[in-house]
Amino acid sequence: MPDESDVKAVLDQLNSLTQSRVKFQILLDAADGLDADAVTEAYPGVPYTNKSKKDELKKEGLVREDDGEITLTQRGRHIERSLRTLFDEFLIDNRVRPFFRSIECDDEYVPDVTHFAQDATIHRESDDLDLTVKNRYKECLRESETLRELLPFPLGLRQPTEAELVTDDAFDAEYVLSDDFFSDITNNAHYQQRMYDYAADGTVSWYVASELPYMLSVFDDRVLFITQNGRLKIALESADEDIVDWARERYRTIREAAAELDLASENGGVRIERTE
Incomplete structure:
Protein backbone atom coordinates (compact mmCIF):
# COMPACT_ATOMS: atom_id res chain seq x y z
CA MET A 1 0.00 0.00 0.00
CA PRO A 2 1.38 3.43 -0.88
CA ASP A 3 1.74 5.90 1.95
CA GLU A 4 0.02 9.28 2.16
CA SER A 5 2.74 11.11 0.21
CA ASP A 6 2.51 8.51 -2.56
CA VAL A 7 -1.24 8.94 -2.83
CA LYS A 8 -0.95 12.72 -2.81
CA ALA A 9 1.55 12.47 -5.66
CA VAL A 10 -0.86 10.29 -7.60
CA LEU A 11 -3.69 12.74 -7.02
CA ASP A 12 -1.48 15.57 -8.22
CA GLN A 13 -0.70 13.52 -11.30
CA LEU A 14 -4.40 12.94 -11.89
CA ASN A 15 -5.03 16.66 -11.55
CA SER A 16 -2.73 17.38 -14.46
CA LEU A 17 -3.62 14.40 -16.61
CA THR A 18 -7.37 14.89 -16.46
CA GLN A 19 -6.93 18.10 -18.40
CA SER A 20 -5.98 16.08 -21.47
CA ARG A 21 -7.89 13.21 -23.03
CA VAL A 22 -4.75 11.85 -24.64
CA LYS A 23 -2.58 12.04 -21.56
CA PHE A 24 -5.12 10.31 -19.38
CA GLN A 25 -5.69 7.57 -21.92
CA ILE A 26 -1.94 7.16 -22.11
CA LEU A 27 -1.84 6.72 -18.36
CA LEU A 28 -4.69 4.23 -18.58
CA ASP A 29 -2.73 2.30 -21.17
CA ALA A 30 0.36 2.32 -18.99
CA ALA A 31 -1.56 1.15 -15.93
CA ASP A 32 -3.32 -1.49 -17.98
CA GLY A 33 -0.12 -3.11 -19.16
CA LEU A 34 0.64 -0.98 -22.22
CA ASP A 35 0.03 -2.97 -25.35
CA ALA A 36 2.07 -0.74 -27.66
CA ASP A 37 0.84 -2.50 -30.80
CA ALA A 38 -2.86 -1.82 -30.24
CA VAL A 39 -4.70 1.45 -29.89
CA THR A 40 -7.43 1.06 -27.31
CA GLU A 41 -11.00 1.80 -28.32
CA ALA A 42 -11.93 3.06 -24.87
CA TYR A 43 -12.03 6.64 -26.14
CA PRO A 44 -13.23 6.63 -29.75
CA GLY A 45 -12.10 9.65 -31.68
CA VAL A 46 -9.08 10.48 -29.54
CA PRO A 47 -6.44 11.43 -32.11
CA TYR A 48 -3.16 9.73 -31.37
CA THR A 49 -1.08 6.99 -32.90
CA ASN A 50 1.00 4.21 -31.44
CA LYS A 51 4.09 6.31 -31.99
CA SER A 52 2.66 9.44 -30.39
CA LYS A 53 1.38 7.34 -27.50
CA LYS A 54 4.80 5.82 -26.96
CA ASP A 55 6.52 9.19 -27.32
CA GLU A 56 4.10 10.79 -24.88
CA LEU A 57 4.63 8.02 -22.37
CA LYS A 58 8.37 8.43 -22.67
CA LYS A 59 8.01 12.19 -22.30
CA GLU A 60 5.98 11.67 -19.13
CA GLY A 61 8.69 9.36 -17.83
CA LEU A 62 6.30 6.41 -17.59
CA VAL A 63 8.00 4.01 -20.00
CA HIS A 78 4.83 3.48 -8.99
CA ILE A 79 1.98 5.40 -10.60
CA GLU A 80 0.41 2.24 -11.94
CA ARG A 81 0.49 0.54 -8.53
CA SER A 82 -0.75 3.62 -6.73
CA LEU A 83 -3.57 4.16 -9.19
CA ARG A 84 -4.66 0.56 -9.05
CA THR A 85 -4.61 0.59 -5.26
CA LEU A 86 -6.41 3.91 -5.17
CA PHE A 87 -9.19 2.95 -7.54
CA ASP A 88 -9.53 -0.58 -6.24
CA GLU A 89 -10.56 1.03 -2.98
CA PHE A 90 -13.44 2.81 -4.65
CA LEU A 91 -14.52 1.03 -7.83
CA ILE A 92 -15.25 -2.15 -5.96
CA ASP A 93 -18.07 -3.84 -7.78
CA ASN A 94 -19.32 -4.56 -11.29
CA ARG A 95 -22.60 -2.87 -10.48
CA VAL A 96 -20.82 0.36 -9.63
CA ARG A 97 -18.72 0.53 -12.79
CA PRO A 98 -21.56 1.50 -15.17
CA PHE A 99 -21.74 4.83 -13.34
CA PHE A 100 -18.39 5.79 -14.83
CA ARG A 101 -18.58 7.19 -18.31
CA SER A 102 -16.52 9.57 -20.39
CA ILE A 103 -18.30 12.91 -20.16
CA GLU A 104 -17.62 16.61 -20.49
CA CYS A 105 -17.98 18.58 -17.28
CA ASP A 106 -17.19 22.28 -16.83
CA ASP A 107 -14.80 22.18 -19.79
CA GLU A 108 -12.79 19.46 -18.08
CA TYR A 109 -12.58 15.94 -19.40
CA VAL A 110 -13.78 13.41 -16.85
CA PRO A 111 -12.26 10.06 -17.84
CA ASP A 112 -13.76 6.62 -17.76
CA VAL A 113 -11.76 4.94 -15.00
CA THR A 114 -13.31 1.48 -15.23
CA HIS A 115 -9.98 0.01 -16.37
CA PHE A 116 -8.74 0.22 -12.80
CA ALA A 117 -11.56 -1.89 -11.40
CA GLN A 118 -11.48 -5.07 -13.47
CA ASP A 119 -10.18 -7.20 -10.62
CA ALA A 120 -11.36 -5.03 -7.76
CA THR A 121 -12.63 -6.58 -4.54
CA ILE A 122 -14.73 -5.26 -1.72
CA HIS A 123 -12.68 -3.74 1.08
CA ARG A 124 -14.79 -3.14 4.12
CA GLU A 125 -14.14 -3.53 7.82
CA SER A 126 -17.52 -5.06 8.53
CA ASP A 127 -21.01 -5.51 7.09
CA ASP A 128 -22.42 -2.84 9.37
CA LEU A 129 -24.79 -0.78 7.23
CA ASP A 130 -23.80 2.41 9.02
CA LEU A 131 -20.10 1.89 8.45
CA THR A 132 -18.52 4.84 6.70
CA VAL A 133 -15.68 4.11 4.35
CA LYS A 134 -12.44 4.23 6.27
CA ASN A 135 -9.25 4.36 4.26
CA ARG A 136 -6.02 6.25 4.10
CA TYR A 137 -7.18 8.28 1.10
CA LYS A 138 -10.04 10.15 2.79
CA GLU A 139 -8.10 13.32 3.51
CA CYS A 140 -6.56 13.30 0.05
CA LEU A 141 -10.00 12.95 -1.44
CA ARG A 142 -11.24 15.94 0.52
CA GLU A 143 -8.35 17.97 -0.88
CA SER A 144 -8.74 16.80 -4.47
CA GLU A 145 -11.56 18.45 -6.38
CA THR A 146 -10.48 16.66 -9.56
CA LEU A 147 -10.69 13.17 -8.12
CA ARG A 148 -14.02 13.93 -6.48
CA GLU A 149 -15.30 14.99 -9.90
CA LEU A 150 -14.44 11.50 -11.13
CA LEU A 151 -16.82 9.93 -8.65
CA PRO A 152 -20.59 9.74 -9.14
CA PHE A 153 -21.26 10.16 -5.45
CA PRO A 154 -19.05 11.24 -2.53
CA LEU A 155 -17.56 7.91 -1.54
CA GLY A 156 -17.13 7.78 2.20
CA LEU A 157 -17.22 11.55 2.54
CA ARG A 158 -20.16 12.35 4.75
CA GLN A 159 -22.33 15.37 4.07
CA PRO A 160 -24.83 16.79 6.60
CA THR A 161 -27.59 14.24 7.07
CA GLU A 162 -30.34 16.67 8.04
CA ALA A 163 -33.28 16.91 5.66
CA GLU A 164 -32.23 18.96 2.67
CA LEU A 165 -34.30 20.76 0.10
CA VAL A 166 -33.35 19.78 -3.43
CA THR A 167 -34.31 22.10 -6.26
CA ASP A 168 -33.66 22.19 -9.96
CA ASP A 169 -35.09 24.96 -12.10
CA ALA A 170 -34.58 22.92 -15.26
CA PHE A 171 -37.09 20.39 -13.99
CA ASP A 172 -39.39 22.86 -12.23
CA ALA A 173 -39.38 20.56 -9.24
CA GLU A 174 -38.32 20.48 -5.63
CA TYR A 175 -38.42 17.66 -3.16
CA VAL A 176 -37.32 17.17 0.42
CA LEU A 177 -35.08 14.24 1.27
CA SER A 178 -35.49 12.50 4.58
CA ASP A 179 -32.58 12.22 7.01
CA ASP A 180 -32.37 8.49 6.43
CA PHE A 181 -32.45 8.53 2.65
CA PHE A 182 -30.02 11.42 2.30
CA SER A 183 -27.68 9.53 4.57
CA ASP A 184 -28.04 6.44 2.40
CA ILE A 185 -26.82 8.11 -0.76
CA THR A 186 -23.95 10.02 0.85
CA ASN A 187 -22.52 7.20 2.94
CA ASN A 188 -20.69 4.96 0.53
CA ALA A 189 -20.69 1.66 2.39
CA HIS A 190 -24.27 2.12 3.50
CA TYR A 191 -25.41 3.13 0.01
CA GLN A 192 -23.63 0.23 -1.64
CA GLN A 193 -25.05 -2.24 0.84
CA ARG A 194 -28.50 -0.91 0.07
CA MET A 195 -27.74 -1.43 -3.62
CA TYR A 196 -26.73 -5.01 -2.99
CA ASP A 197 -29.81 -5.68 -0.87
CA TYR A 198 -32.18 -4.23 -3.44
CA ALA A 199 -30.41 -5.97 -6.30
CA ALA A 200 -30.59 -9.30 -4.48
CA ASP A 201 -34.37 -8.84 -4.26
CA GLY A 202 -34.60 -7.95 -7.93
CA THR A 203 -36.04 -4.54 -7.10
CA VAL A 204 -33.41 -2.12 -8.32
CA SER A 205 -31.51 -1.39 -11.47
CA TRP A 206 -29.55 1.52 -12.84
CA TYR A 207 -28.06 2.69 -16.07
CA VAL A 208 -26.13 5.65 -17.39
CA ALA A 209 -26.31 6.65 -21.04
CA SER A 210 -22.81 7.52 -22.21
CA GLU A 211 -24.15 10.75 -23.67
CA LEU A 212 -25.47 11.98 -20.33
CA PRO A 213 -23.67 13.32 -17.26
CA TYR A 214 -26.41 11.84 -15.09
CA MET A 215 -26.97 8.69 -13.11
CA LEU A 216 -30.54 7.43 -12.97
CA SER A 217 -31.31 5.11 -10.09
CA VAL A 218 -34.62 3.51 -9.25
CA PHE A 219 -35.16 2.19 -5.72
CA ASP A 220 -38.61 0.61 -5.46
CA ASP A 221 -40.66 3.79 -4.98
CA ARG A 222 -37.91 6.34 -5.51
CA VAL A 223 -36.21 7.71 -8.60
CA LEU A 224 -32.92 9.59 -8.33
CA PHE A 225 -31.09 11.71 -10.83
CA ILE A 226 -27.52 12.38 -9.72
CA THR A 227 -25.03 14.57 -11.55
CA GLN A 228 -21.53 13.41 -12.38
CA ASN A 229 -20.01 15.16 -9.36
CA GLY A 230 -22.45 13.56 -6.93
CA ARG A 231 -24.69 16.60 -6.30
CA LEU A 232 -28.21 15.31 -6.03
CA LYS A 233 -30.57 16.95 -8.50
CA ILE A 234 -33.93 15.23 -8.06
CA ALA A 235 -35.49 12.67 -5.78
CA LEU A 236 -39.08 11.55 -6.07
CA GLU A 237 -41.22 9.22 -4.03
CA SER A 238 -44.30 7.73 -5.62
CA ALA A 239 -46.08 4.53 -6.57
CA ASP A 240 -44.43 2.34 -9.17
CA GLU A 241 -46.66 3.36 -12.07
CA ASP A 242 -46.12 7.03 -11.33
CA ILE A 243 -42.39 6.50 -11.12
CA VAL A 244 -42.24 4.80 -14.49
CA ASP A 245 -44.25 7.52 -16.19
CA TRP A 246 -42.42 10.36 -14.48
CA ALA A 247 -38.93 8.96 -14.95
CA ARG A 248 -39.53 8.14 -18.60
CA GLU A 249 -40.75 11.67 -19.29
CA ARG A 250 -38.02 13.39 -17.33
CA TYR A 251 -35.23 11.22 -18.66
CA ARG A 252 -36.26 11.81 -22.26
CA THR A 253 -36.46 15.55 -21.73
CA ILE A 254 -33.05 15.88 -20.06
CA ARG A 255 -31.41 15.74 -23.45
CA GLU A 256 -33.07 14.91 -26.73
CA ALA A 257 -29.98 13.22 -28.11
CA ALA A 258 -29.73 10.74 -25.22
CA ALA A 259 -30.21 7.03 -25.70
CA GLU A 260 -33.87 6.30 -25.11
CA LEU A 261 -34.61 4.11 -22.13
CA ASP A 262 -37.61 1.94 -21.48
CA LEU A 263 -38.63 1.44 -17.87
CA ALA A 264 -40.65 -1.65 -17.04
CA SER A 265 -41.93 -3.07 -13.79
CA GLU A 266 -40.25 -6.25 -12.67
CA ASN A 267 -40.46 -8.13 -9.40
CA GLY A 268 -42.22 -5.25 -7.74
CA GLY A 269 -39.51 -2.82 -8.76
CA VAL A 270 -38.28 -1.21 -11.93
CA ARG A 271 -36.00 -2.47 -14.65
CA ILE A 272 -34.22 -0.01 -16.94
CA GLU A 273 -33.34 -1.14 -20.45
CA ARG A 274 -31.97 0.53 -23.53
CA THR A 275 -34.36 0.48 -26.46
CA GLU A 276 -32.84 0.40 -29.91
Missing part, protein backbone atom coordinates in the same frame (compact mmCIF):
# COMPACT_ATOMS: atom_id res chain seq x y z
CA ARG A 64 11.39 3.28 -21.50
CA GLU A 65 12.30 1.64 -24.79
CA ASP A 66 15.26 -0.71 -25.20
CA ASP A 67 15.80 -2.52 -28.52
CA GLY A 68 12.15 -2.04 -29.40
CA GLU A 69 10.91 -3.41 -26.07
CA ILE A 70 8.73 -1.05 -24.05
CA THR A 71 8.63 -1.39 -20.26
CA LEU A 72 7.35 0.76 -17.42
CA THR A 73 9.90 2.92 -15.65
CA GLN A 74 10.12 2.94 -11.86
CA ARG A 75 7.94 6.06 -11.91
CA GLY A 76 5.50 4.40 -14.26
CA ARG A 77 5.28 1.30 -12.06
Whole structure:
Protein backbone atom coordinates (compact mmCIF):
# COMPACT_ATOMS: atom_id res chain seq x y z
CA MET A 1 0.00 0.00 0.00
CA PRO A 2 1.38 3.43 -0.88
CA ASP A 3 1.74 5.90 1.95
CA GLU A 4 0.02 9.28 2.16
CA SER A 5 2.74 11.11 0.21
CA ASP A 6 2.51 8.51 -2.56
CA VAL A 7 -1.24 8.94 -2.83
CA LYS A 8 -0.95 12.72 -2.81
CA ALA A 9 1.55 12.47 -5.66
CA VAL A 10 -0.86 10.29 -7.60
CA LEU A 11 -3.69 12.74 -7.02
CA ASP A 12 -1.48 15.57 -8.22
CA GLN A 13 -0.70 13.52 -11.30
CA LEU A 14 -4.40 12.94 -11.89
CA ASN A 15 -5.03 16.66 -11.55
CA SER A 16 -2.73 17.38 -14.46
CA LEU A 17 -3.62 14.40 -16.61
CA THR A 18 -7.37 14.89 -16.46
CA GLN A 19 -6.93 18.10 -18.40
CA SER A 20 -5.98 16.08 -21.47
CA ARG A 21 -7.89 13.21 -23.03
CA VAL A 22 -4.75 11.85 -24.64
CA LYS A 23 -2.58 12.04 -21.56
CA PHE A 24 -5.12 10.31 -19.38
CA GLN A 25 -5.69 7.57 -21.92
CA ILE A 26 -1.94 7.16 -22.11
CA LEU A 27 -1.84 6.72 -18.36
CA LEU A 28 -4.69 4.23 -18.58
CA ASP A 29 -2.73 2.30 -21.17
CA ALA A 30 0.36 2.32 -18.99
CA ALA A 31 -1.56 1.15 -15.93
CA ASP A 32 -3.32 -1.49 -17.98
CA GLY A 33 -0.12 -3.11 -19.16
CA LEU A 34 0.64 -0.98 -22.22
CA ASP A 35 0.03 -2.97 -25.35
CA ALA A 36 2.07 -0.74 -27.66
CA ASP A 37 0.84 -2.50 -30.80
CA ALA A 38 -2.86 -1.82 -30.24
CA VAL A 39 -4.70 1.45 -29.89
CA THR A 40 -7.43 1.06 -27.31
CA GLU A 41 -11.00 1.80 -28.32
CA ALA A 42 -11.93 3.06 -24.87
CA TYR A 43 -12.03 6.64 -26.14
CA PRO A 44 -13.23 6.63 -29.75
CA GLY A 45 -12.10 9.65 -31.68
CA VAL A 46 -9.08 10.48 -29.54
CA PRO A 47 -6.44 11.43 -32.11
CA TYR A 48 -3.16 9.73 -31.37
CA THR A 49 -1.08 6.99 -32.90
CA ASN A 50 1.00 4.21 -31.44
CA LYS A 51 4.09 6.31 -31.99
CA SER A 52 2.66 9.44 -30.39
CA LYS A 53 1.38 7.34 -27.50
CA LYS A 54 4.80 5.82 -26.96
CA ASP A 55 6.52 9.19 -27.32
CA GLU A 56 4.10 10.79 -24.88
CA LEU A 57 4.63 8.02 -22.37
CA LYS A 58 8.37 8.43 -22.67
CA LYS A 59 8.01 12.19 -22.30
CA GLU A 60 5.98 11.67 -19.13
CA GLY A 61 8.69 9.36 -17.83
CA LEU A 62 6.30 6.41 -17.59
CA VAL A 63 8.00 4.01 -20.00
CA ARG A 64 11.39 3.28 -21.50
CA GLU A 65 12.30 1.64 -24.79
CA ASP A 66 15.26 -0.71 -25.20
CA ASP A 67 15.80 -2.52 -28.52
CA GLY A 68 12.15 -2.04 -29.40
CA GLU A 69 10.91 -3.41 -26.07
CA ILE A 70 8.73 -1.05 -24.05
CA THR A 71 8.63 -1.39 -20.26
CA LEU A 72 7.35 0.76 -17.42
CA THR A 73 9.90 2.92 -15.65
CA GLN A 74 10.12 2.94 -11.86
CA ARG A 75 7.94 6.06 -11.91
CA GLY A 76 5.50 4.40 -14.26
CA ARG A 77 5.28 1.30 -12.06
CA HIS A 78 4.83 3.48 -8.99
CA ILE A 79 1.98 5.40 -10.60
CA GLU A 80 0.41 2.24 -11.94
CA ARG A 81 0.49 0.54 -8.53
CA SER A 82 -0.75 3.62 -6.73
CA LEU A 83 -3.57 4.16 -9.19
CA ARG A 84 -4.66 0.56 -9.05
CA THR A 85 -4.61 0.59 -5.26
CA LEU A 86 -6.41 3.91 -5.17
CA PHE A 87 -9.19 2.95 -7.54
CA ASP A 88 -9.53 -0.58 -6.24
CA GLU A 89 -10.56 1.03 -2.98
CA PHE A 90 -13.44 2.81 -4.65
CA LEU A 91 -14.52 1.03 -7.83
CA ILE A 92 -15.25 -2.15 -5.96
CA ASP A 93 -18.07 -3.84 -7.78
CA ASN A 94 -19.32 -4.56 -11.29
CA ARG A 95 -22.60 -2.87 -10.48
CA VAL A 96 -20.82 0.36 -9.63
CA ARG A 97 -18.72 0.53 -12.79
CA PRO A 98 -21.56 1.50 -15.17
CA PHE A 99 -21.74 4.83 -13.34
CA PHE A 100 -18.39 5.79 -14.83
CA ARG A 101 -18.58 7.19 -18.31
CA SER A 102 -16.52 9.57 -20.39
CA ILE A 103 -18.30 12.91 -20.16
CA GLU A 104 -17.62 16.61 -20.49
CA CYS A 105 -17.98 18.58 -17.28
CA ASP A 106 -17.19 22.28 -16.83
CA ASP A 107 -14.80 22.18 -19.79
CA GLU A 108 -12.79 19.46 -18.08
CA TYR A 109 -12.58 15.94 -19.40
CA VAL A 110 -13.78 13.41 -16.85
CA PRO A 111 -12.26 10.06 -17.84
CA ASP A 112 -13.76 6.62 -17.76
CA VAL A 113 -11.76 4.94 -15.00
CA THR A 114 -13.31 1.48 -15.23
CA HIS A 115 -9.98 0.01 -16.37
CA PHE A 116 -8.74 0.22 -12.80
CA ALA A 117 -11.56 -1.89 -11.40
CA GLN A 118 -11.48 -5.07 -13.47
CA ASP A 119 -10.18 -7.20 -10.62
CA ALA A 120 -11.36 -5.03 -7.76
CA THR A 121 -12.63 -6.58 -4.54
CA ILE A 122 -14.73 -5.26 -1.72
CA HIS A 123 -12.68 -3.74 1.08
CA ARG A 124 -14.79 -3.14 4.12
CA GLU A 125 -14.14 -3.53 7.82
CA SER A 126 -17.52 -5.06 8.53
CA ASP A 127 -21.01 -5.51 7.09
CA ASP A 128 -22.42 -2.84 9.37
CA LEU A 129 -24.79 -0.78 7.23
CA ASP A 130 -23.80 2.41 9.02
CA LEU A 131 -20.10 1.89 8.45
CA THR A 132 -18.52 4.84 6.70
CA VAL A 133 -15.68 4.11 4.35
CA LYS A 134 -12.44 4.23 6.27
CA ASN A 135 -9.25 4.36 4.26
CA ARG A 136 -6.02 6.25 4.10
CA TYR A 137 -7.18 8.28 1.10
CA LYS A 138 -10.04 10.15 2.79
CA GLU A 139 -8.10 13.32 3.51
CA CYS A 140 -6.56 13.30 0.05
CA LEU A 141 -10.00 12.95 -1.44
CA ARG A 142 -11.24 15.94 0.52
CA GLU A 143 -8.35 17.97 -0.88
CA SER A 144 -8.74 16.80 -4.47
CA GLU A 145 -11.56 18.45 -6.38
CA THR A 146 -10.48 16.66 -9.56
CA LEU A 147 -10.69 13.17 -8.12
CA ARG A 148 -14.02 13.93 -6.48
CA GLU A 149 -15.30 14.99 -9.90
CA LEU A 150 -14.44 11.50 -11.13
CA LEU A 151 -16.82 9.93 -8.65
CA PRO A 152 -20.59 9.74 -9.14
CA PHE A 153 -21.26 10.16 -5.45
CA PRO A 154 -19.05 11.24 -2.53
CA LEU A 155 -17.56 7.91 -1.54
CA GLY A 156 -17.13 7.78 2.20
CA LEU A 157 -17.22 11.55 2.54
CA ARG A 158 -20.16 12.35 4.75
CA GLN A 159 -22.33 15.37 4.07
CA PRO A 160 -24.83 16.79 6.60
CA THR A 161 -27.59 14.24 7.07
CA GLU A 162 -30.34 16.67 8.04
CA ALA A 163 -33.28 16.91 5.66
CA GLU A 164 -32.23 18.96 2.67
CA LEU A 165 -34.30 20.76 0.10
CA VAL A 166 -33.35 19.78 -3.43
CA THR A 167 -34.31 22.10 -6.26
CA ASP A 168 -33.66 22.19 -9.96
CA ASP A 169 -35.09 24.96 -12.10
CA ALA A 170 -34.58 22.92 -15.26
CA PHE A 171 -37.09 20.39 -13.99
CA ASP A 172 -39.39 22.86 -12.23
CA ALA A 173 -39.38 20.56 -9.24
CA GLU A 174 -38.32 20.48 -5.63
CA TYR A 175 -38.42 17.66 -3.16
CA VAL A 176 -37.32 17.17 0.42
CA LEU A 177 -35.08 14.24 1.27
CA SER A 178 -35.49 12.50 4.58
CA ASP A 179 -32.58 12.22 7.01
CA ASP A 180 -32.37 8.49 6.43
CA PHE A 181 -32.45 8.53 2.65
CA PHE A 182 -30.02 11.42 2.30
CA SER A 183 -27.68 9.53 4.57
CA ASP A 184 -28.04 6.44 2.40
CA ILE A 185 -26.82 8.11 -0.76
CA THR A 186 -23.95 10.02 0.85
CA ASN A 187 -22.52 7.20 2.94
CA ASN A 188 -20.69 4.96 0.53
CA ALA A 189 -20.69 1.66 2.39
CA HIS A 190 -24.27 2.12 3.50
CA TYR A 191 -25.41 3.13 0.01
CA GLN A 192 -23.63 0.23 -1.64
CA GLN A 193 -25.05 -2.24 0.84
CA ARG A 194 -28.50 -0.91 0.07
CA MET A 195 -27.74 -1.43 -3.62
CA TYR A 196 -26.73 -5.01 -2.99
CA ASP A 197 -29.81 -5.68 -0.87
CA TYR A 198 -32.18 -4.23 -3.44
CA ALA A 199 -30.41 -5.97 -6.30
CA ALA A 200 -30.59 -9.30 -4.48
CA ASP A 201 -34.37 -8.84 -4.26
CA GLY A 202 -34.60 -7.95 -7.93
CA THR A 203 -36.04 -4.54 -7.10
CA VAL A 204 -33.41 -2.12 -8.32
CA SER A 205 -31.51 -1.39 -11.47
CA TRP A 206 -29.55 1.52 -12.84
CA TYR A 207 -28.06 2.69 -16.07
CA VAL A 208 -26.13 5.65 -17.39
CA ALA A 209 -26.31 6.65 -21.04
CA SER A 210 -22.81 7.52 -22.21
CA GLU A 211 -24.15 10.75 -23.67
CA LEU A 212 -25.47 11.98 -20.33
CA PRO A 213 -23.67 13.32 -17.26
CA TYR A 214 -26.41 11.84 -15.09
CA MET A 215 -26.97 8.69 -13.11
CA LEU A 216 -30.54 7.43 -12.97
CA SER A 217 -31.31 5.11 -10.09
CA VAL A 218 -34.62 3.51 -9.25
CA PHE A 219 -35.16 2.19 -5.72
CA ASP A 220 -38.61 0.61 -5.46
CA ASP A 221 -40.66 3.79 -4.98
CA ARG A 222 -37.91 6.34 -5.51
CA VAL A 223 -36.21 7.71 -8.60
CA LEU A 224 -32.92 9.59 -8.33
CA PHE A 225 -31.09 11.71 -10.83
CA ILE A 226 -27.52 12.38 -9.72
CA THR A 227 -25.03 14.57 -11.55
CA GLN A 228 -21.53 13.41 -12.38
CA ASN A 229 -20.01 15.16 -9.36
CA GLY A 230 -22.45 13.56 -6.93
CA ARG A 231 -24.69 16.60 -6.30
CA LEU A 232 -28.21 15.31 -6.03
CA LYS A 233 -30.57 16.95 -8.50
CA ILE A 234 -33.93 15.23 -8.06
CA ALA A 235 -35.49 12.67 -5.78
CA LEU A 236 -39.08 11.55 -6.07
CA GLU A 237 -41.22 9.22 -4.03
CA SER A 238 -44.30 7.73 -5.62
CA ALA A 239 -46.08 4.53 -6.57
CA ASP A 240 -44.43 2.34 -9.17
CA GLU A 241 -46.66 3.36 -12.07
CA ASP A 242 -46.12 7.03 -11.33
CA ILE A 243 -42.39 6.50 -11.12
CA VAL A 244 -42.24 4.80 -14.49
CA ASP A 245 -44.25 7.52 -16.19
CA TRP A 246 -42.42 10.36 -14.48
CA ALA A 247 -38.93 8.96 -14.95
CA ARG A 248 -39.53 8.14 -18.60
CA GLU A 249 -40.75 11.67 -19.29
CA ARG A 250 -38.02 13.39 -17.33
CA TYR A 251 -35.23 11.22 -18.66
CA ARG A 252 -36.26 11.81 -22.26
CA THR A 253 -36.46 15.55 -21.73
CA ILE A 254 -33.05 15.88 -20.06
CA ARG A 255 -31.41 15.74 -23.45
CA GLU A 256 -33.07 14.91 -26.73
CA ALA A 257 -29.98 13.22 -28.11
CA ALA A 258 -29.73 10.74 -25.22
CA ALA A 259 -30.21 7.03 -25.70
CA GLU A 260 -33.87 6.30 -25.11
CA LEU A 261 -34.61 4.11 -22.13
CA ASP A 262 -37.61 1.94 -21.48
CA LEU A 263 -38.63 1.44 -17.87
CA ALA A 264 -40.65 -1.65 -17.04
CA SER A 265 -41.93 -3.07 -13.79
CA GLU A 266 -40.25 -6.25 -12.67
CA ASN A 267 -40.46 -8.13 -9.40
CA GLY A 268 -42.22 -5.25 -7.74
CA GLY A 269 -39.51 -2.82 -8.76
CA VAL A 270 -38.28 -1.21 -11.93
CA ARG A 271 -36.00 -2.47 -14.65
CA ILE A 272 -34.22 -0.01 -16.94
CA GLU A 273 -33.34 -1.14 -20.45
CA ARG A 274 -31.97 0.53 -23.53
CA THR A 275 -34.36 0.48 -26.46
CA GLU A 276 -32.84 0.40 -29.91
